[in-house]
Amino acid sequence: MAWPSVIINIKNMMKGPIAGVEYHFLFVGYGTVSGAERELTVVDASTDLKEALSSAGDSLLTTVMAAQLNGGSEWTAGVMVLDQADDWKDAVRKANETASFEAFVLDFPAADKTLLEDAIAMRTELKNALGRETFAVCCLPEIDNTDATNGETWEAWLAKSVAIVDGVASQYITVVPSVHADGSTLGKYCGRLANQVDASIADSPARIKTGSVVGSTDFLTDKDGKALALSVLKTLESNRISCPMWYPDYDGQYWTTGRTLDVEGGDFQDIRHIRVAMKAARKVRIRAIARIADRTFNSTPQSEAQAKLFMTQDLREMALTGNPGEIYPPEDDDIQIKWVNSTEVEIYMAVQPYECPVKITVAIYISQGDKA
Structure with a gap:
């Protein structure tokens, strides 16, 4: 029989912000x-x-x-x-x-x-x-x-x-x-x-x-x-x-x-494209380090779903930064996890910047119809 007791652990879920070096x-x-x-x-x-x-x-x-x-x-x-x-x-x-x-x-x-x-x-x-x-x-x-x-x-x-x-x-x-x-x-x-x-x-x-x-x-x-x-x-x-x-x-x-x-x-x-990609890379690198040798990150469907959510949290934040965001909101297919072997995993992430016109062509034409 176990001795009656209460044990409280404080868990670090690594969901906090990561300081950036952008603009510096x-x-x-x-x-x-x-x-x-x-x-x-x-x-x-x-x-x-x-x-x-x-x-x-x-x-x-x-x-x-x-x-x-x-x-x-x-x-x-x-x-x-x-x-x-x-x-x-x-x-x-x-x-x-x-x-x-x-x-x-x-x-x-x-x-x-x-x-x-x-x-x-x-x-x-x-x-x-x-x-x-x-x-x-x-x-x-x-x-x-x-x-x-x-x-x-x-x-x-x-x-x-x-x-x-x-x-x-x-x-x-x-x-x-x-x-x-x-x-x-x-x-x-x-x-x-x-x-x-x-x-x-x-x-x-x-x-x-x-x-x-x-x-x-x-x-x-x-x-x-x-x-x-x-x-x-x-x-x-x-x-x-x-x-x-x-x-x-x-x-x-x-x-x-x-x-x-x-x-x-x-x-x-x-x-602007490489700056966005590098910002995402800096953020995701910290997230990935936090999951080294963590058995909760494994090849089960539930674990992979949690890993995808964890790894894309900074991309979702980037999608909310500015109006519009720095990138499009990530979709389910924008992150893929590939297990090379039992101890090595590769993660593929897609970052999509917004379109930005630097050349605008305007066509002017005459409307000859009767106006009501």
Whole structure:
């Protein structure tokens, strides 16, 4: 006979929220630093950047200030200021020892595809070593317009810019040209991507309702003083480069879609698609870890049904985030469980973003019928 007693256990069902890193970017650039240490500085919308980043060079300070200005009231970021002799990859690794970021931003132009490929490799290293889902943001060199004799025309600069990204393939990197006169193009783009007040990760930077870019909208000119034309920006965009742009007879300056360097035909040529997929991956990874060696997750129909409900709870939350949600609500067929053997299971999950028009055609016709 059992001794009369009451035993109470408190169970953790892992149904709580998982903290996200969305909108939180790491900026890496050069400045004047002393000593051996390169420390991570965390800033937000209220930070006096000139004071907090007093060691940053003009380029990095301009980029972070433009990101802050365009990022909205909830903007946050991490910043690593380096010496020119430092390896930026070490800075990214160091920052990731104490924080997580949705993206890392390199505030120095890619003279050739080497920097882009190194950024992709760095992203892969973070994924393999830490399970971090992140993407890279890089920029291209400015046009050389300092010398009317030896400088560049827009045509020459365009050919050089397109050649840098040619042949590079990854959905985890997005590249912008440096075309604003004040050097703020990279920061404006990052701020637009990180503005969680006016948009979501499921929104394109091309979204007009987000508003015009904030800050100076003056563009560079070429060696002959020729203004930047929309035709140049259109050519950049067709070559997978994300560009600022404007609409004739419509005030303000806006953006094209957030192009990535995904291959032709890839599912993630638009930055909003890979951001949604990475957010889902970050959430589901935590859920999956919680079920390691848990025998309640087994191959019985009842257990698999419970596992599907558990694994999709964050997708259902994403479907309710914003109006409309970041993704369509998951359906029963959007998650499949496959048992490889008695100790290994594979889970397949479908995430469906909402359609988003970036080209609208309107047909106008004359109605000649009699009106009642």
